[in-house]
Amino acid sequence: DGGITQSPKYLFRKEGQNVTLSCEQNLNHDAMYWYRQDPGQGLRLIYYSQIVNDFQKGDIAEGYSVSREKKESFPLTVTSAQKNPTAFYLCASSTGLAGAADEQFFGPGTRLTVL
Amino acid sequence: SQKIEQNSEALNIQEGKTATLTCNYTNYSPAYLQWYRQDPGRGPVFLLLIRENEKEKRKERLKVTFDTTLKQSLFHITASQPADSATYLCALVKSGSARQLTFGSGTQLTVLP
Numbered sequence: 001d002g003g004i005t006q007s008p009k010y011l012f013r014k015e016g017q018n019v020t021l022s023c024e025q026n027l028n029h030d031a032m033y034w035y036r037q038d039p040g041q042g043l044r045l046i047y048y049s050q051i052v053n054d055f056q057k058g059d060i061a062e063g064y065s066v067s068r069e070k071k072e073s074f075p076l077t078v079t080s081a082q083k084n085p086t087a088f089y090l091c092a093s094s095t096g097l098a099g100a101a102d103e104q105f106f107g108p109g110t111r112l113t114v115l
Numbered sequence: 116s117q118k119i120e121q122n123s124e125a126l127n128i129q130e131g132k133t134a135t136l137t138c139n140y141t142n143y144s145p146a147y148l149q150w151y152r153q154d155p156g157r158g159p160v161f162l163l164l165i166r167e168n169e170k171e172k173r174k175e176r177l178k179v180t181f182d183t184t185l186k187q188s189l190f191h192i193t194a195s196q197p198a199d200s201a202t203y204l205c206a207l208v209k210s211g212s213a214r215q216l217t218f219g220s221g222t223q224l225t226v227l228p
Contacts (some may be wrong), residue, residue: 004158007151013152018123035178035218040181040220041220042204042218042220043159043204043218044218045215045216045217057206072195084149088156090158090159092158102117103149103161103164104159104161105161106159106160106218108157108158109156109157111156
């Protein structure tokens with residue numbers, strides 16, 4: 001089955017620690033995205049990548065980092081510089097075809113709690 | 116600044132009725148608008164897309180309208196069922212980007228049996 005997987009589903013971190021969230025897709029999509037969702041709010045874009053070895057900052061990139069070394073993988077690192085990291089993190093992908101009104105396919109999410 | 120507003124945080128309706136959700140936007144000229152469904156603790160699922168030159172789009176019991184003059188999209192679910200209970204998100208293409216979406220905060224719909 002094609003889809004997007006995120007791991008782990010729940011993650012606990014102590015203050016001051018970096019943590020990496022995994023996102024893998026087997027849809028052969030070029031574009032991948034990371035969003036953050038807080039209770040009662042919409043999704044806010046952290047980073048996105050339109051092609052391997054390239055990524056762009058979204059609206060709330062401070063305190064986060066990403067890499068895109070493989071087409072199918074787009075890990076997100078939440079660094080200790082992120083002041084309020086407790087949130088629900090969602091990874092998504094789309095075909096990335098130029099001019100396409102891409103629907104985005106989402107993973108199941110990772111709920112990060114900072115203790 | 117660019118802003119997307121969805122009509123209310125929560126909407127309760129009786130089973131069998133039509134649910135109507137609203138998405139209003141300001142300072143956008145979106146090429147298209149998308150609607151997603153999100154269940155608690157899960158990622159959103161794409162439902163429908165409507166382009167700026169389309170007035171209406173239908174898919175089974177779902178209908179979306181797009182009025183670029185009013186800067187508004189309406190999302191209708193006809194013959195609603197308890198299984199339709201979820202949060203519904205609208206999303207617009209961000210200005211200057213072909214694929215970067217900006218999401219509204221969502222409307223939580225509850226269909227009462």
